[in-house]
Amino acid sequence: MSTSNQTPVARRSTIRWSGLGVFLIICGLLFAFSWLLLDSILKWSIERSLGTLNGAEVNVNRVEHRWSPLGIKVQGVQLTDPAQPEFNRLVIEELMADVSVEQLLLGRLHLEELVATGIRVHQLRSKPGEVYQSLTEQGNFKQWTLDSLAELNMALPDVDEIVARIGLQTPVAIEKAKSSVAEQQAVLQQVKQEIPTAEDLKRYEEELKKLTDVDIKNPAQLQQVQTQFAALKEQFEADRERLKAAKELASNAVATLKTDFDAVKNAPASDLQRAQQLIQFNSEGFTEITAVLFGEQMRQWSQYILLAYDTLAPILARSADESLVQPQRGEGVWFEFTQANEPPSFLVKKATTEFVWGETRVDANWTNITHQHQQLGQPTTFQVRSDQSPLWQLLNLNGELALTDNGVDAKQQWQVKGVTLNELGLSEQTEFTASLVRALVDSEGAVSLRNSMFDGGATVKLLDMVVTAEAENRWADVVATALRQLQRLDINASIAGALAQPEFSFSSDLDRQLGSALKNAALDASKTELAALQTKLQAESSGFLGANQDVLEGLTALLSDAEQRDKKLEEMLKAKFEKQLEDQLKDRLKGLFGR
Amino acid sequence: MLTLLAKFLKALNSESGVWALAFAFVLGMMMGFTPLWRLHNLVIVLIALLFRINLTGFILSFVICSGIAYLLDPWFHQVGYALLSSENWQPLWQTLYQSAFWRVLQFHHTITLGSFLLSVLFTPVVLAVSYVVITRYRTHIQAWFNKLKLVQMLKANRFWMIYSELRR
Numbered sequence: 001m002s003t004s005n006q007t008p009v010a011r012r013s014t015i016r017w018s019g020l021g022v023f024l025i026i027c028g029l030l031f032a033f034s035w036l037l038l039d040s041i042l043k044w045s046i047e048r049s050l051g052t053l054n055g056a057e058v059n060v061n062r063v064e065h066r067w068s069p070l071g072i073k074v075q076g077v078q079l080t081d082p083a084q085p086e087f088n089r090l091v092i093e094e095l096m097a098d099v100s101v102e103q104l105l106l107g108r109l110h111l112e113e114l115v116a117t118g119i120r121v122h123q124l125r126s127k128p129g130e131v132y133q134s135l136t137e138q139g140n141f142k143q144w145t146l147d148s149l150a151e152l153n154m155a156l157p158d159v160d161e162i163v164a165r166i167g168l169q170t171p172v173a174i175e176k177a178k179s180s181v182a183e184q185q186a187v188l189q190q191v192k193q194e195i196p197t198a199e200d201l202k203r204y205e206e207e208l209k210k211l212t213d214v215d216i217k218n219p220a221q222l223q224q225v226q227t228q229f230a231a232l233k234e235q236f237e238a239d240r241e242r243l244k245a246a247k248e249l250a251s252n253a254v255a256t257l258k259t260d261f262d263a264v265k266n267a268p269a270s271d272l273q274r275a276q277q278l279i280q281f282n283s284e285g286f287t288e289i290t291a292v293l294f295g296e297q298m299r300q301w302s303q304y305i306l307l308a309y310d311t312l313a314p315i316l317a318r319s320a321d322e323s324l325v326q327p328q329r330g331e332g333v334w335f336e337f338t339q340a341n342e343p344p345s346f347l348v349k350k351a352t353t354e355f356v357w358g359e360t361r362v363d364a365n366w367t368n369i370t371h372q373h374q375q376l377g378q379p380t381t382f383q384v385r386s387d388q389s390p391l392w393q394l395l396n397l398n399g400e401l402a403l404t405d406n407g408v409d410a411k412q413q414w415q416v417k418g419v420t421l422n423e424l425g426l427s428e429q430t431e432f433t434a435s436l437v438r439a440l441v442d443s444e445g446a447v448s449l450r451n452s453m454f455d456g457g458a459t460v461k462l463l464d465m466v467v468t469a470e471a472e473n474r475w476a477d478v479v480a481t482a483l484r485q486l487q488r489l490d491i492n493a494s495i496a497g498a499l500a501q502p503e504f505s506f507s508s509d510l511d512r513q514l515g516s517a518l519k520n521a522a523l524d525a526s527k528t529e530l531a532a533l534q535t536k537l538q539a540e541s542s543g544f545l546g547a548n549q550d551v552l553e554g555l556t557a558l559l560s561d562a563e564q565r566d567k568k569l570e571e572m573l574k575a576k577f578e579k580q581l582e583d584q585l586k587d588r589l590k591g592l593f594g595r
Numbered sequence: 596m597l598t599l600l601a602k603f604l605k606a607l608n609s610e611s612g613v614w615a616l617a618f619a620f621v622l623g624m625m626m627g628f629t630p631l632w633r634l635h636n637l638v639i640v641l642i643a644l645l646f647r648i649n650l651t652g653f654i655l656s657f658v659i660c661s662g663i664a665y666l667l668d669p670w671f672h673q674v675g676y677a678l679l680s681s682e683n684w685q686p687l688w689q690t691l692y693q694s695a696f697w698r699v700l701q702f703h704h705t706i707t708l709g710s711f712l713l714s715v716l717f718t719p720v721v722l723a724v725s726y727v728v729i730t731r732y733r734t735h736i737q738a739w740f741n742k743l744k745l746v747q748m749l750k751a752n753r754f755w756m757i758y759s760e761l762r763r
Contacts, residue, residue, distance in 0.1 A: 014646060014647060015645060015646065015647075016644065016645060016646060016647050017645075019643075019644030019645045019646070020641075020644065020645050022644050023640060023641050023644045023645065026640065026644075027637070105695065106695060106698075107695060107698040107699075331706075332630075332668075332671075332672050332675065332704050332705040332706030332707065333672070333676060333704070333705045334703060334704050334705075335679045335680070335688070335703045335704075335705070336692075336703070337685070337688045337689040337691075337692035337703065338692070339689065339693075
């Protein structure tokens with residue numbers, strides 16, 4: 001029996017306790033890493049999440065956090081405008097907020113009091129921002145105003161161009177009449193051959209006379225004369241038939257020629273009238289002068305007036321619909337399974353935002369900023385009130401907005417009084433320059449959004465206006481003169497269309513006044529050319545009519561001859577020769593038997 | 596310094612059993628496929644460190660699977676999206692969403708849910724395949740591998756020598 005001197009190998013524990021130590025060290029390092037880099041992580045997170053909601057690059061200059069009370073301070077926030085990446089749609093100098101710890105532990109971000117200062121809109125970026133999702137909001141309007149300025153052709157209307165465009169009817173009428181004259185000349189020849197000649201008629205008369213002069217002595221002779229008369233009558237009737245057909249031909253020819261000649265005669269006047277109308281029509285482009293001159297400025301103002309809709313609503317709407325936020329590769333999508341009675345996952349209970357307009361700062365007070373208004377049961381409200389600032393005497397704006405299943409529902413009204421405008425460029429074209437030296441602006445209006453569709457209007461009153469305008473031609477001078485004389489202008493603005501693509505329109509009394517003045521100016525400016533055109537067309541028309549009048553006259557004369565000859569034949573036909581012959585025979589027979 | 600590092604690696608690689616390596620590959624795969632900054636990954640790291648799992652295999656698997664995950668992310672997203680948006684599953688998701696614990700696990704993120712569930716489905720397959728490959732490697736391939744010039748050059752390195760001394 002042998003004994004083994006091998007020591008039994010102890011079975012090692014499944015647990016590696018040293019690994020637990022390493023794990024704790026890793027956790028410690030992670031915590032320290034997060035603690036030290038928390039601000040950078042927050043900065044990155046804000047840029048990423050806001051950028052996704054904004055649809056374009058968002059830059060944050062600096063982020064600071066504090067633990068007690070839990071809060072955050074963000075400095076230098078720039079939201080690139082997706083429609084114009086070289087501009088920021090919104091710039092916020094500083095943003096401070098207290099975070100609700102209780103809600104944060106439940107996975108909700110509730111900011112109790114948010115204060116944002118130094119907010120500016122439409123600021124030029126140092127370099128264009130990256131666009132993640134191209135949006136076209138307001139792009140159309142901007143392009144429209146630029147196009148309109150470019151299309152505001154201040155050149156005088158070119159009569160030659162207009163003549164080419166209308167297609168003159170005088171030459172057309174002359175060509176048609178020429179063709180007609182050639183056709184009717186053939187008719188004239190045909191008619192001439194068809195009608196009995198004067199000699200024919202004279203011969204008939206002689207034959208008729210010869211028959212009536214015959215001394216009837218007996219019935220046999222009467223019978224013979226009657227037969228001869230019947231033959232002659234037949235010939236008369238045949239001639240009359242031919243004459244009738246020839247008369248109809250001649251009559252139609254005369255009518256056709258008269259119509260064509262009348263068309264040639266009237267064509268110059270018609271052409272001139274159409275040229276005048278087209279010149280006037282060309283000036284109708286100026287009837288939207290209000291929109292062209294003041295549209296861009298209005299658009300800039302609208303950015304402030306519609307700030308809540310323009311900036312906040314699209315961001316909230318995008319955050320509410322995960323399908324709108326297209327994930328970048330490897331990002332994934334976060335779902336929310338909030339219930340109807342649950343607090344929103346994101347909520348700013350109160351916010352004070354300070355907007356900067358030039359040197360003026362205006363506070364806007366907000367409540368309930370969220371994208372889950374249906375859960376909250378209240379809309380986001382905003383109110384701006386500012387009195388006696390250097391830029392205006394009164395600014396009062398308030399409204400509310402809520403995201404619903406159908407889109408954005410909102411309403412807003414405003415009143416602005418005594419806004420001072422100075423040195424505002426209106427047009428800088430070569431032919432036409434205009435600027436608003438000074439004016440006072442009053443405006444009030446209301447806009448509503450139902451299912452993300454705008455509907456609203458406003459009046460903008462420009463008072464105590466001083467406008468300078470210079471023009472290089474007579475037509476543009478009409479506009480310039482009208483603008484220089486302006487002391488007050490009431491502009492009616494309206495907004496319609498979708499939230500992402502609002503459509504603005506502007507009109508004023510200036511449009512109507514200018515429309516009428518410009519039409520007269522256009523005609524006046526084209527007077528010489530139009531007179532030359534009239535002379536030319538008249539000469540063409542008269543020349544043709546003079547050269548071809550003899551054809552018409554010939555046909556008319558022939559028709560007249562035919563009428564006369566027809567009458568003569570009719571007279572001869574109606575002559576009571578037979579009765580006369582019978583009477584003569586009766587008298588003769590009475591003499592023979594009655595004596 | 597090199598000695599200290601080599602000692603550390605030796606401690607980590609002391610578990611060279613077939614199952615220790617196979618489980619290392621599975622855990623590395625789960626951590627590699629799912630987004631890194633998730634709480635469940637901390638649990639995976641804890642398991643890998645606390646139990647006798649081969650950490651070299653774990654790290655290697657994690658690195659390789661992280662690379663593959665970039666290619667598979669759209670698929671993970673689709674699976675997660677389909678599950679999270681499925682009407683039938685809404686009551687479950689809504690219940691989980693009310694719980695802070697599940698919210699912290701970030702189940703409501705499409706790629707997180709999709710990649711985690713698919714990783715769990717892959718686990719038995721990867722475990723079995725790893726076991727077979729490691730066994731065959733040790734019997735057939737390892738000898739051939741060690742004869743490669745590149746491997747011999749690497750083994751001539753000073754760090755490898757210290758590491759080999761410690762392993763004896």
